[in-house]
Amino acid sequence: MRLSVIMAVYNANKRFLLRQLDSIKAQTRAPDEVIISDDNSQDDTAQLIKNYINKNKLDWTLIAQNSNLGYIGNFAFLLGRAAGDYIALCDQDDLWHDDKTAVLCSLLDNNPSMQAAACAYGLIDESGEKITREGNKRSANHGIYPRPLKSGEAEPVNSFFTKDMPECLCNRFIGCSLAIRKSVALQYLSYQSHDIPHDWELCLIAEASGGLMFLNEELMDYRLHSNNTIGLHLEKKTGIKPDEDSRKRLAAEFARAVKRMKEICLANGIEAPKNIERYAENRFKVVSDYSLAAYFRLFLNIKLYRRQYSLRQRLGDIYTLARHKLSGAKG
Numbered sequence: 001m002r003l004s005v006i007m008a009v010y011n012a013n014k015r016f017l018l019r020q021l022d023s024i025k026a027q028t029r030a031p032d033e034v035i036i037s038d039d040n041s042q043d044d045t046a047q048l049i050k051n052y053i054n055k056n057k058l059d060w061t062l063i064a065q066n067s068n069l070g071y072i073g074n075f076a077f078l079l080g081r082a083a084g085d086y087i088a089l090c091d092q093d094d095l096w097h098d099d100k101t102a103v104l105c106s107l108l109d110n111n112p113s114m115q116a117a118a119c120a121y122g123l124i125d126e127s128g129e130k131i132t133r134e135g136n137k138r139s140a141n142h143g144i145y146p147r148p149l150k151s152g153e154a155e156p157v158n159s160f161f162t163k164d165m166p167e168c169l170c171n172r173f174i175g176c177s178l179a180i181r182k183s184v185a186l187q188y189l190s191y192q193s194h195d196i197p198h199d200w201e202l203c204l205i206a207e208a209s210g211g212l213m214f215l216n217e218e219l220m221d222y223r224l225h226s227n228n229t230i231g232l233h234l235e236k237k238t239g240i241k242p243d244e245d246s247r248k249r250l251a252a253e254f255a256r257a258v259k260r261m262k263e264i265c266l267a268n269g270i271e272a273p274k275n276i277e278r279y280a281e282n283r284f285k286v287v288s289d290y291s292l293a294a295y296f297r298l299f300l301n302i303k304l305y306r307r308q309y310s311l312r313q314r315l316g317d318i319y320t321l322a323r324h325k326l327s328g329a330k331g
Helices: 014-025 045-055 070-081 100-110 182-191 198-208 244-267 276-288 292-308 311-330
Strands: 003-009 033-038 061-064 086-090 116-124 154-157 178-181 212-223
Touching (some): 003 100, 033 045, 033 070, 045 061, 070 198, 086 100, 100 212, 116 198, 178 182, 178 198, 182 198, 198 212, 244 276, 276 311, 292 311
Parallel strands (some): 003 033, 116 212
Antiparallel strands (some): 086 178, 154 212
């Protein structure tokens, strides 16, 4: 099976970018093609990559966009250009372990029904130092994956058929940890809407069309810094006091993801999980309209609410409602 590595870049940090390029070049399972798309950077990112390719005499492709596509549009462009049977997505500032592509391709080789494979990852800061992110015994991958797995253990994620809340509706798998089959990319390109992040939608498609395999083995280091575009961000411990703009944005994004999930289910001939659309609407009304009635309706889907949000986040909903009701009463 041929492997394509696709990398979207924009105004990249020189040091981070060169380390990422080095880690791709060092893969024990060398990609059959590497395509890099510079999204009309306003600095010397494209020239830096061109110099790297020439210096190392690499048969890699660099495409410089004439206008800015945005990170979702840039990855969509790359997915359309990739010719491989497997496609690995790459960011501009992480570090891949030498065996990342070899292990993920082997997972797909050995599990032909699985449409994508995702790995766990370590966390590093801007200087490359390891970061410890608090998890718990009931989870894996820094608390992001909701079930405990031993190191090196893999399991299929195809919960459209078994659970009320598909794992991928929580966007647990970041794009740079993924390898997908070409068929997933083609389905994404056939009706992708740019409504939600590309990696989230790719995982929804993979889960609906056969399944996604998660491997609890760190095959890369994800760099946390102040300029992360998507994925995880540096966390600020602010107690239960919520960032209301973020709550509204994430609730709206989740509602869009539910809508996309229903369309993806229809395209793949399976029934979408019930009640999630109404649940998403109620959650959005809680954080946008401060609706007490919508909050109590969340308890009609208490399993979904508890599964998606931590106790701290649920207390944040109560805080938000109480503060706005009290301020309204004073007014």
